[in-house]
Amino acid sequence: MDIVEATETALAAATHLTPMDDGAVESLRALARKIQAWDVIVAFALEDAAEKGGRPAVPQHDNVSLSAYSSLSEQLGLTPMGRKKLELREAKQGGKLNAVRSVAEQRQKSTARRTRSAPRV
Numbered sequence: 001m002d003i004v005e006a007t008e009t010a011l012a013a014a015t016h017l018t019p020m021d022d023g024a025v026e027s028l029r030a031l032a033r034k035i036q037a038w039d040v041i042v043a044f045a046l047e048d049a050a051e052k053g054g055r056p057a058v059p060q061h062d063n064v065s066l067s068a069y070s071s072l073s074e075q076l077g078l079t080p081m082g083r084k085k086l087e088l089r090e091a092k093q094g095g096k097l098n099a100v101r102s103v104a105e106q107r108q109k110s111t112a113r114r115t116r117s118a119p120r121v
Helices: 003-013 019-052 065-075 080-117
Strands: none
Touching: 003 019, 019 065, 019 080, 065 080
16 A cells, blocks of 8 residues: 555544545645655656766655654544544543534535525526
8 A cells, every 4th residue: 555545544534534624634645645756756856867967856855745744644633643632632622622613514514505595597
């Protein structure tokens, strides 16, 4: 399984995510695609450098994307530590977290009702 597939599997299993997390989820997907493509990008850069007799146009190691991916995964509760932190936060502030989720769900339902009841032209 590659990192893109693993990310999609983890996201599908993460039932705690809400539409408010969509931006972070898409950022995680973009990072997964970048990490997976990195070896191909480096191979092309090395080939170009060998043909031109210079240094590669990109560094051989991306030391930012993996740490950003790990951090974002944890923030979304997709790692053991992230799930642990999320459970602790829910236990301490369950009322606030549930209230925010409830408001988000009510807004979604309200938007869906308005969309269905809007007059058709």
